[in-house]
Amino acid sequence: MDFDSLAQQQSDRVFQVWIQNLLGNSPEELAGKLASRHCPGSTPVTASRLPNGAFNVCYRVTLESGRRVVVRFVGLGRVTARNEKVGDEVAIMQYLAQHTAIPVPHVLGSGRCAVGPYIVMDFVQGEPLGKFLRDASHHTVTLSSTISTSVLRRAYSAMAGVLLELSKPEFPSIGAIRHDETGGWTVQKRPLTFNMNRLAQFSNIPLEVFESGRFNNAADYFEELARHHFHHLELQRNNAVVDGADCRKKYIARCLFRKLSREIPREWGNGPFRLYCDDFRPDNVLVDATRLAVTGVIDWEFCYAAPVEFTLAAPWWLLLESPEDWDPDLNQFLIRFMPRLRTFLDVLKDCEAKKIRDGSLPESKRLSSAMEKSMETGLFWVCLAARHSSMFDEIYWEFIDTRFYGPFATLEDRIQLLSPNEQLNMQAFVDNKLHQASEGTLTSYYSIDELVDL
Structure with missing residues (x-):
């Protein structure tokens, strides 16, 4: 059964408005601030946008110490229950890290900012x-x-x-x-x-x-x-x-x-x-x-x-x-x-x-x-x-x-x-x-x- 074309158009419009809001909030600077918040004592040096996923917009932040972290913003229009999604994902990643051998990124923190819920986690090298x-x-x-x-x-x-x-x-x-x-x-x-x-x-x-x-x-x-x-x-x-x-x-x-x-x-x-x-x-x-x-x-x-x-x-x-x-x-x-x-x-x-x-x-x-x-x-x-x-x-x-x-x-x-x-x-x-x-x-x-x- 096909999805609703009007609902899809509405979703795209909401996402585009959200993207403009994100870009208007200097996302590289915002990502750096959030990275510093969850890595106390660390100063951000650079921040760059990573390829988009289906639900999130991500920035990789390099800290003065050389540590690299990912700040992930949940896209409005791509996810409806954004806060529930972030809460579920943070919890399951923490569980997997503690109780399985699956290599998942270490979650440094999460919360809400000017553009909605976000997660900060360690960057994992790989293709x-x-x-x-x-x-x-x-x-x-x-x-x-x-x-x-x-x-x-x-x-x-x-x-x-x-x-x-x-x-x-x-x-x-x-x-x-x-x-x-x-x-x-x-x-x-x-x-x-x-x-x-x-x-x-x-x-x-x-x-x-x-x-x-x-x-x-x-x-x-x-x-x-x-x-x-x-x-x-x-x-x-x-x-x-x-x-x-x-x-x-x-x-x-x-x-x-x-x-x-x-x-x-x-x-x-x-x-x-x-x-x-x-x-x-x-x-x-x-x-x-x-x-x-x-x-x-x-x-x-x-x-x-x-x-x-x-x-x-x-x-x-x-x-x-x-x-x-x-x-x-x-x-x-x-x-x-x-x-x-x-x-x-x-x-x-x-x-x-x-x-x-x-x-x-x-x-x-x-x-x-x-x-x-x-x-x-x-x-x-x-x-x-x-x-x-x-x-x-x-x-x-x-x-x-x-x-x-x-x-x-x-x-x-x-x-x-x-x-x-x-x-x-x-x-x-x-x-x-x-x-x-x-x-x-x-x-x-x-x-x-x-x-x-x-």
Whole structure:
């Protein structure tokens, strides 16, 4: 389902206004002051802007001592819940530094300044791993078709090492990790996910519709993700449906996915739950240019204690492409994807065996067999559909519907599987969507002042 074009335009306008505000506040000087604030006694010498990410604008500050730090400002218009994002990311980076072997930047401090929330952290030397894998001739990011097997295996080995380390910690609930009053680490609130941010940014979905608390079992969380898809269809005013038949089909898909959502988590439904990062990909892993050895892992804003199923599903990033950039025919995507998955699983098995031999990984934390099985059982597609509203309809009808509800004959047969209330409400839902589409307007949920404070 396409995002709302008017919401995207609004997001871009807000971001451009914010950028102008940032530039008007002498960002190099501001970054230097913030670096000094969190590095007492240090004097900034130079500050330079780093390449933009999707959500942040970063400056590298060199201090008189020679130390280099990064000051990262969260872009208004790129992130809606900016303060929640920074709080979650600072906490998870501190947790990972204390409890895993993943090399994450040391957080020096965070807070609010004239342009909103920020983080100051040590600069990590290295190049994004994706730089060594992508096809430079393509406009969109994609894996080079001529990449050597040795380079690909080294890259996949680096990624496998991080995934295995990330899968070790366990938590009794699903949500964001925070310090509690005793100084320990607990799950205290909802996870702020990549998809929630996209829905708020590109579909104009108000944050208030998302659950605010943690989740004590995976069934409740999968059901919440199914509700996110309903919010997407119901509250996005533009570009949501083509006509009545299209709306009816999307409504049915969401009802049926919600119905099966509580049946998905079985073996691990009550936890313990493992850390998962929605946006983890090769561009987040910094490496040295000679051996592709990991020097640091960055961008942890959407990392949280998640259903184990997310960890055990095959990784989506093997071709580097974001799901929205996959072939419209997902079976064509699979033709390209499966050979790379076989390579990755082979590398992962070697990595697991080595770690088990040296005692750094328990046998019970192997991921390779479950990832391989996830393609056969459909878990890969279920987890992907649950986390990506923009891809939901394509994935549901291609890989989920017939697996759970049997051969598809007509849409009328699927309607009979809906609850009486769902059937009763369907036509009113469709009529409302068509009325929304005819208006071509955008509901304003937040004033600019409210957005600044979120």
